[in-house]
Amino acid sequence: MTDQKSDPSAEQPAATNKDAQGFQRPAAEQDIEVDIFEGVRQADGNPVEPVRLKSSDSFCFSCHKSISCWNRCCHGADVTLTPADILMLTKKLGLEPEEFLAKYTVPAIWEKSDMPVAKLRTDDTDESDACVFLAGDEGCGVYDARPATCRYYPMGLASIKMMGAEQKDDFYFLVKESHCQGHAEDKSQTVAQFRAEQQVEALDEINRGWIDIMMKMTSWRSVGGPHAKEVSRQAKKMFFMVSTDVGAFRRFVFETRFLDTYAIDPIVVETLKIDDIALLQLGFDWLKNVLFNEPTINMKEDVLQAAIARGRAEMGAT
Ligand code: SF4
Numbered sequence: 001m002t003d004q005k006s007d008p009s010a011e012q013p014a015a016t017n018k019d020a021q022g023f024q025r026p027a028a029e030q031d032i033e034v035d036i037f038e039g040v041r042q043a044d045g046n047p048v049e050p051v052r053l054k055s056s057d058s059f060c061f062s063c064h065k066s067i068s069c070w071n072r073c074c075h076g077a078d079v080t081l082t083p084a085d086i087l088m089l090t091k092k093l094g095l096e097p098e099e100f101l102a103k104y105t106v107p108a109i110w111e112k113s114d115m116p117v118a119k120l121r122t123d124d125t126d127e128s129d130a131c132v133f134l135a136g137d138e139g140c141g142v143y144d145a146r147p148a149t150c151r152y153y154p155m156g157l158a159s160i161k162m163m164g165a166e167q168k169d170d171f172y173f174l175v176k177e178s179h180c181q182g183h184a185e186d187k188s189q190t191v192a193q194f195r196a197e198q199q200v201e202a203l204d205e206i207n208r209g210w211i212d213i214m215m216k217m218t219s220w221r222s223v224g225g226p227h228a229k230e231v232s233r234q235a236k237k238m239f240f241m242v243s244t245d246v247g248a249f250r251r252f253v254f255e256t257r258f259l260d261t262y263a264i265d266p267i268v269v270e271t272l273k274i275d276d277i278a279l280l281q282l283g284f285d286w287l288k289n290v291l292f293n294e295p296t297i298n299m300k301e302d303v304l305q306a307a308i309a310r311g312r313a314e315m316g317a318t
């Protein structure tokens, strides 16, 4: 995935609100609502309950090994892997991301944002369409490292950002598919209790930058892309690398001119050598800067001045 020879500054737009051709970027500001984890397994009508839930709202649901539908939701599952999922699964399986991706995932496009993602493979050797990690009656073979979509199921997570608002708001919804008998159980819990039990808070935190980018790309798509044109293949490739292969991104940071280009505190640089989560956060900050010109990472002063001079020369300014 990595272009070891690429020059990070080549991805970096000039430090103005204009693109390389000098066009002012269009405003992407609008109300935007994106389902992040939807978890719908099959298209039997519309199983998504049209009710927005807050953390304090309650619902009845329970899933356990003696339920009649045990494992049904692990067949035909459409599981997009988040960066945090891949970190957990590679650690559990003792695999390098590249090996994990080749063995257990298929590349796909996240339709709303048009950005590349990795999805879990299903067993294509028979009709069962079972998830590659389903371990027969035992259930999920990677349970303690199962992806966020599986933890959330049968709940969905959506993010909404209203025009002019600084922050996004999350809300939740229930997915009631006919095969899932867990909704008939009488265990009542709040959304917050369910999320705590499923240990999704920490994952959501790690994925926050990735979710931000997915939301913004969804929004930008409706106005024609960050430069009023399609996002480049190279930018999508970089997004996929950061999101799915932290090892490749580490090589990109340490084996190209990245650290000559960006001003990163030496203590942070040392942390990035060993801390995958810190590296992911840097990756999301860098992508936000490259894709949306957000001030999430600073160029070194000499590189910045050279980029400004280049931009002025290209526009014919003196
Ligand atoms: S990862 Fe586990 S919980 Fe998720 S679909 Fe596969 S077997 Fe089921």
Ligand code: SF4
Residues within 6 Å of the ligand: 062, 063, 064, 067, 069, 070, 071, 072, 073, 074, 153, 154, 179, 180, 181, 182, 183
């Ligand atoms: S109750 Fe729902 S979530 Fe649990 S095994 Fe059955 S289908 Fe899956």
